[in-house]
Amino acid sequence: MLTSLFILTTLFYFPTGSPAQPSDATVIIHQNTLNGFFNAIGPISGKDRYNVLGMHGDYVWTLRNARIELRPNQARFVADADIHVGPLSYGSEASGNVEVLFHPESNRISVKVLHASFEVYVKIFGKKIHITDVDAARYYKPEFEFSGPRPIQASVDVALPDGSKKTIFIKPISQNLFIEQDQIVVTSKLAFADHPMPEEHIPR
Numbered sequence: 551m552l553t554s555l556f557i558l559t560t561l562f563y564f565p566t567g568s569p570a571q572p573s574d575a576t577v578i579i580h581q582n583t584l585n586g587f588f589n590a591i592g593p594i595s596g597k598d599r600y601n602v603l604g605m606h607g608d609y610v611w612t613l614r615n616a617r618i619e620l621r622p623n624q625a626r627f628v629a630d631a632d633i634h635v636g637p638l639s640y641g642s643e644a645s646g647n648v649e650v651l652f653h654p655e656s657n658r659i660s661v662k663v664l665h666a667s668f669e670v671y672v673k674i675f676g677k678k679i680h681i682t683d684v685d686a687a688r689y690y691k692p693e694f695e696f697s698g699p700r701p702i703q704a705s706v707d708v709a710l711p712d713g714s715k716k717t718i719f720i721k722p723i724s725q726n727l728f729i730e731q732d733q734i735v736v737t738s739k740l741a742f743a744d745h746p747m748p749e750e751h752i753p754r
Contacts, residue, residue: 573737575699644686699738
């Protein structure tokens with residue numbers, strides 16, 4: 551089961567608030583970490599044919615300055631688009647959805663661009679004629695994955711003065727994902743006990 555799910559744009563989102571209680575373990579992913587990947591890719595371009603109202607030719611587009619923008623309870627992909635359709639040149643913005651998930655079973659945080667489109671059009675006698683929408687997400691497919699706040703160890707053996715050992719069991723509880731200004735935050739409370747802890751008997 552997924553603990554938190556965000557499929558977000560600037561127009562709608564599913565808010566989770568901000569961490570209100572101190573956590574035992576926290577992972578923070580800054581948007582600069584994500585955007586370093588897009589900076590390394592640099593501008594990308596595409597070309598295709600169009601045929602509309604008897605007019606035909608090529609259109610060429612270039613995407614640059616691609617980035618993920620994180621705001622409280624919001625995550626969106628944005629890129630600047632330069633489009634050339636015959637003699638017409640104009641700028642636009644590709645923007646759209648980013649999916650942010652925490653997978654507690656595998657302790658993974660994933661960030662993926664789902665959709666980010668921009669319009670290609672031509673003008674005939676001053677009237678804008680739609681040609682197509684280009685989905686920029688097709689060219690930014692990699693899914694970012696990071697480790698979550700779950701401890702590597704499920705238990706720790708402690709040596710006692712009499713030579714015996716005592717096993718302390720560790721279990722993550724109350725794991726939550728938050729999107730804050732410029733960063734993703736995943737928190738976890740940890741339970742400790744001297745015996746294995748079934749889900750229904752985790753101390754709070």
